[in-house]
Amino acid sequence: MKEPRFGIRVNFRVMSMILILAVMWIFFRLQVGDFYFSGESIAKLSRDMVSWTILAAGMTLVIISGNIDLSVGSLLSVVAASAALMMNPEYGPGWSANVAVPIALSIGTALGLLQGTLVAYFRIPSFIVTLGGLFIFRGITQKISEFDPRVPAGNWVVSLGFDYVPHETAYLVIAAFVLLLAVVLIISRRNRLQMNLPSWNIPALTGILFVAAAVLALLVMKMNEYKGIPNQTVVMVIVLIVLHVISKQTTFGRHLYAIGGNTEAARISGIKVERKVVAVFALMGFLAGVAGIVWMAQNQGSTKNGGQYYELYAIAAAIIGGTSLMGGRGTIFGTFLGGLVMATVIQGMDYTNLENWLQLVVRGSVLVLAVGLDIMAKNPPLWARRLQHKVWKQSPPTPSTAEKH
Amino acid sequence: MAEIVQFDRVSKRFGGTIALNGVSFSIREGEVHAVIGENGAGKSTLMKILAGVLQKDSGKIFVGGSETVFRLAGDAQREGISTVYQEPHLVPHMTVAENVFLGREPIKKLGWIDFNTLNARTQEILAQLELAISPTTTLADLSSADIQLVQIARAIAFSTKILILDEPTASITGRETEILFSLLKKLNAKGLTIVYVSHRLKEIFELCHRATVLRDGKYVATVDVEKTNEREIISMMVGREVEETLAVPNEKRNTAVSLELRDISVSESAIPVRNVSLKVRKGEIVALAGLVGSGRSDVAKAVFGLNRISAGSIHVHGERVNIKSPGDAIRRGISFVPEDRKSEGLIPIQSIKHNISLTGLKLLARLGFINGSSETNLARTSSAQLSIKSSSEEAEVSTLSGGNQQKVVLAKWLWLKPTILILDEPTRGIDVGAKSEIHSLITNLAKNDVAVLLISSELPEVLRLADRIYVMRDGTITGELQRSEASQESIMHLAALGKQETGGI
Numbered sequence: 001m002k003e004p005r006f007g008i009r010v011n012f013r014v015m016s017m018i019l020i021l022a023v024m025w026i027f028f029r030l031q032v033g034d035f036y037f038s039g040e041s042i043a044k045l046s047r048d049m050v051s052w053t054i055l056a057a058g059m060t061l062v063i064i065s066g067n068i069d070l071s072v073g074s075l076l077s078v079v080a081a082s083a084a085l086m087m088n089p090e091y092g093p094g095w096s097a098n099v100a101v102p103i104a105l106s107i108g109t110a111l112g113l114l115q116g117t118l119v120a121y122f123r124i125p126s127f128i129v130t131l132g133g134l135f136i137f138r139g140i141t142q143k144i145s146e147f148d149p150r151v152p153a154g155n156w157v158v159s160l161g162f163d164y165v166p167h168e169t170a171y172l173v174i175a176a177f178v179l180l181l182a183v184v185l186i187i188s189r190r191n192r193l194q195m196n197l198p199s200w201n202i203p204a205l206t207g208i209l210f211v212a213a214a215v216l217a218l219l220v221m222k223m224n225e226y227k228g229i230p231n232q233t234v235v236m237v238i239v240l241i242v243l244h245v246i247s248k249q250t251t252f253g254r255h256l257y258a259i260g261g262n263t264e265a266a267r268i269s270g271i272k273v274e275r276k277v278v279a280v281f282a283l284m285g286f287l288a289g290v291a292g293i294v295w296m297a298q299n300q301g302s303t304k305n306g307g308q309y310y311e312l313y314a315i316a317a318a319i320i321g322g323t324s325l326m327g328g329r330g331t332i333f334g335t336f337l338g339g340l341v342m343a344t345v346i347q348g349m350d351y352t353n354l355e356n357w358l359q360l361v362v363r364g365s366v367l368v369l370a371v372g373l374d375i376m377a378k379n380p381p382l383w384a385r386r387l388q389h390k391v392w393k394q395s396p397p398t399p400s401t402a403e404k405h
Numbered sequence: 406m407a408e409i410v411q412f413d414r415v416s417k418r419f420g421g422t423i424a425l426n427g428v429s430f431s432i433r434e435g436e437v438h439a440v441i442g443e444n445g446a447g448k449s450t451l452m453k454i455l456a457g458v459l460q461k462d463s464g465k466i467f468v469g470g471s472e473t474v475f476r477l478a479g480d481a482q483r484e485g486i487s488t489v490y491q492e493p494h495l496v497p498h499m500t501v502a503e504n505v506f507l508g509r510e511p512i513k514k515l516g517w518i519d520f521n522t523l524n525a526r527t528q529e530i531l532a533q534l535e536l537a538i539s540p541t542t543t544l545a546d547l548s549s550a551d552i553q554l555v556q557i558a559r560a561i562a563f564s565t566k567i568l569i570l571d572e573p574t575a576s577i578t579g580r581e582t583e584i585l586f587s588l589l590k591k592l593n594a595k596g597l598t599i600v601y602v603s604h605r606l607k608e609i610f611e612l613c614h615r616a617t618v619l620r621d622g623k624y625v626a627t628v629d630v631e632k633t634n635e636r637e638i639i640s641m642m643v644g645r646e647v648e649e650t651l652a653v654p655n656e657k658r659n660t661a662v663s664l665e666l667r668d669i670s671v672s673e674s675a676i677p678v679r680n681v682s683l684k685v686r687k688g689e690i691v692a693l694a695g696l697v698g699s700g701r702s703d704v705a706k707a708v709f710g711l712n713r714i715s716a717g718s719i720h721v722h723g724e725r726v727n728i729k730s731p732g733d734a735i736r737r738g739i740s741f742v743p744e745d746r747k748s749e750g751l752i753p754i755q756s757i758k759h760n761i762s763l764t765g766l767k768l769l770a771r772l773g774f775i776n777g778s779s780e781t782n783l784a785r786t787s788s789a790q791l792s793i794k795s796s797s798e799e800a801e802v803s804t805l806s807g808g809n810q811q812k813v814v815l816a817k818w819l820w821l822k823p824t825i826l827i828l829d830e831p832t833r834g835i836d837v838g839a840k841s842e843i844h845s846l847i848t849n850l851a852k853n854d855v856a857v858l859l860i861s862s863e864l865p866e867v868l869r870l871a872d873r874i875y876v877m878r879d880g881t882i883t884g885e886l887q888r889s890e891a892s893q894e895s896i897m898h899l900a901a902l903g904k905q906e907t908g909g910i
Contacts, residue, residue: 191778197785250773251766258763261752268711268741268749269763269817270732328754382477389476 013322013374017337020370021344028348036351039226042219043164047230049343051076051291051298051307053336054236055314056321057243058287060335063318064247065280066260066327067119067126069112071133072288073310078137079108079292081145081302087157088149088301097157105289111137112285116278126281134311142304150301160235161297164228173234174216182209232294239290244332256280260327317342320370341370408470409434409567409598410455415464417450419804424450426622427464432567437589437599439609439630442619442642443808443836448602451619452569455600456488457481468567485566489556489573491834495544502527502540505559530562534588550581554588561592568592569600572834574608578697578862586612604836606635618642643838660687662723663856664739664825666708669717674703679881680717685825685856690847692859692867695877695900701860702744703880705827708858709734709741721825735764740823742814744830744860746807750814753803757795758784760802761817768821787816792842808839815843819850826850829860844870864893876900 029036055072062069083104085092115133119126151158165173185205192199200208223229247253255276258266267273291310296302321338323330345366349359376384410432417425425447432438440448453459455466457475465472468484475481481488495504502524503510511522527540536554544552553573560568570589574582589612593599601613609616610630618625618641625641664685671678678700685691693701706712708719710728718725721737728734734741743749751760762769762780769779784798791812795805802813811831818826828847832840847870851857861867867874874886876899884899 188777191776192781195778195782197778197781249775249777251770251775252773254759254763254766254775257755257759258752261754262748264749265752266763268709268731268743270730270735271763272730272732328752386476 024344032351039222043223046233049339050232050236051295052310052313053339054239054291056317056335058284059314060318060323060330063323064260064330065256069130070311071130073307074134074137075288076292076307077141079104079289080296081141084149084302087151091147091149097155108289109286113282116281120274120277145302145304157297160231163231167224170220178213316367407434411467413465415461417462428624430617430627436614439601439613439616443838446619447622487560487565488569491572493552497545500541550577567598571602663687665720667718669714671707671712672715674712676700676703677880678703688854689872690851690857692871692874694867694896699877700880738824740818741827746814751802756799758798764817791816808835825856827858
């Protein structure tokens with residue numbers, strides 16, 4: 001049985017994804033040339049994944065709770081379109097972003113809340129509710145976005161889509177981040193030692209912090225060679241960190257895992273299952289709103305078909321990252337890696353000028369391969385076990401119950 | 406008698422755990438052979454290897470004299486080995502006949518299923534077994550005992566020589582067990598070899614010729630059932646002499662009433678509950694006995710806020726309370742160990758730690774943030790107190806044996822320090838050792854002033870632990886017995902017929 005050291009589980013999926021990423025990076029580097037590892041390429045990679053990785057992070061929590069949200073792409077576009085319309089002086093009232101953005105985010109949250117209520121209190125399966133939502137919200141977007149409203153320039157929202165973090169600020173931010181990490185680790189170490197639990201020793205702790213600081217500094221340096229860290233990347237990183245903490249460290253997050261793992265046991269353990277389900281859909285709605293605002297900023301306005309298929313990218317990223325569609329399993333870090341895999345494939349193919357139809361074929365194949373190989377490695381189907389037996393002439397290993405994921 | 410199955414130094418490990426360690430023994434043709442041992446002893450693993458579901462790491466298995474390697478369940482079936490598992494492996498929405506022939510349906514031209522032959526042949530098989538079950542009934546409409554019988558019908562329908570039964574009586578009542586046993590005896594008389602895996606010693610003495618005892622993955626002994634007794638077998642299973650601690654009479658008549666139900670009715674539960682009144686005093690163990698389906702669990706679920714009461718009132722420590730949800734019940738100091746640990750008690754895919762802390766995460770958190778070290782600490786202390794055997798508190802609960810899983814369920818409710826504890830079948834399907842540990846735990850809790858309401862189908866357990874016994878039948882209480890006047894007979898009388906045996910109170 002694999003035992004996590006001090007609560008950090010190095011799981012098979014994470015390792016295999018890092019391997020897949022490394023292989024793809026090397027492959028594209030050979031195909032594309034020097035440009036591939038340039039600051040510009042890295043900055044753009046991190047930028048292009050933002051909107052659907054934010055969706056994927058929320059989706060991870062929804063799937064962990066044993067549900068699914070197919071409406072997030074349409075939800076994103078509703079928020080983007082209504083924000084754009086509110087800010088547009090020609091077709092809308094021309095409000096400032098300070099007014100329009102909070103209202104648009106509330107719209108996203110409210111729609112998520114509504115869907116969650118239908119799922120939790122009316123017992124309509126989330127697949128049905130959100131499949132309906134996918135169509136309904138798309139329809140509403142088409143009406144709101146009738147004239148494809150643009151967002152007037154010079155707005156802080158637009159800078160979210162186009163500007164970069166100033167070079168010095170970026171270093172300050174990572175310094176602050178590493179400091180925060182240090183404080184968290186030290187407090188956790190002190191608490192564990194107080195209760196006689198094993199914990200990191202000081203050299204290991206320093207090592208971790210040093211490596212984290214070095215990797216981050218290197219990334220920033222690289223991106224600063226170009227224009228710096230894109231603002232939207234920062235939004236994504238904040239969302240990912242917040243959701244990671246929610247999922248691992250809060251009672252709410254733990255309740256979601258419990259509900260997805262076994263709803264009846266969760267209910268008997270005193271968890272208000274319905275409320276949590278409503279809350280996770282509302283959170284998803286809010287995050288779809290955040291992704292919508294970022295998307296709108298990127299596009300300086302909205303279109304009728306904005307965010308189409310994003311629900312599928314989000315689900316794909318979560319699943320590649322190890323989230324179980326059965327509920328109860330999944331991590332935000334895994335989803336981040338899943339998003340990175342997707343982004344790498346998409347961007348890499350753009351650089352290699354692969355035809356559009358083929359790009360879709362490759363995207364789909366990567367999804368099936370990445371998830372399929374992982375599942376097959378853990379729990380080989382019968383024919384694979386037989387084949388293995390024939391090839392190796394020995395008793396094939398059986399999946400041990402201890403290593404189910 | 407010829408030896409039909411021989412195990413020769415069979416070993417199997419799961420990761421770091423050795424499940425079987427060089428087990429050798431043999432099963433004779435035409436006997437009923439019991440394989441017994443505590444949970445985690447390796448019985449089920451060994452049977453799964455024999456059935457081809459798992460593969461051994463080393464050693465040999467001989468069936469009918471020749472060495473065999475089963476890689477798939479189908480391989481074993483072709484050799485005439487069929488297994489009936491504890492949980493039904495059947496399709497609930499299909500008919501009995503469709504289930505019996507599942508995967509081997511008789512086929513007409515063009516691949517249509519020949520339903521006439523299907524039903525007729527099932528009828529024949531059922532008639533042979535003298536079972537009064539219609540082939541066209543949907544499986545979901547049958548009782549769990551009948552489903553068990555259909556599984557046996559399916560297992561022996563196709564030239565089976567060896568039938569493996571893995572705890573077939575875990576979810577059926579005493580009477581149904583009798584029917585099952587008479588069927589098994591008939592089949593055995595016709596020459597079928599039966600391998601019977603069970604915890605229940607009584608059944609082994611009733612049914613089996615020989616018994617093999619396993620302990621911690623090792624072979625201990627094979628004994629002739631006629632030449633041994635329960636005490637000897639238990640000591641072989643546990644590896645030490647177990648003292649049948651007779652509970653000390655602990656009649657607490659004058660302490661304060663912790664939990665009182667006054668005339669409650671529940672209409673929305675699976676089995677409607679009518680006019681139930683009962684009292685549990687501080688430090689008292691009160692049993693709620695009755696047959697499966699008499700409404701015992703439904704009473705417990707109403708107290709715990711899982712069902713709303715439609716009439717009557719619930720009083721906790723003398724105060725009338727309105728419990729709307731399990732959360733309310735927990736806040737009132739009530740803990741509830743549900744009947745089915747897999748579907749209600751635990752989150753099997755999560756760690757011991759996360760399962761234990763789930764009931765009171767708020768107590769471990771500040772502003773919604775969980776204190777990880779307190780949580781780990783809680784899991785470790787609880788595991789130590791209840792002697793939960795695992796590699797660490799991070800181990801997934803589904804990898805534990807039944808007894809250890811049940812201890813995790815107890816741990817998750819006991820750390821809340823309840824004043825009222827409701828236990829629904831706390832020792833179902835667990836081994837002798839864990840059972841006696843849980844029994845002494847319950848007695849100790851009562852000594853420490855916890856009011857215990859114990860629901861159990863096992864009359865010896867009820868008689869051993871309870872200070873007072875209420876008996877239920879058809880959703881209502883048919884009688885109350887003091888410890889002094891209770892016996893298996895008097896309880897069964899109330900449970901089955903609904904009246905006192907003799908005058909009584």
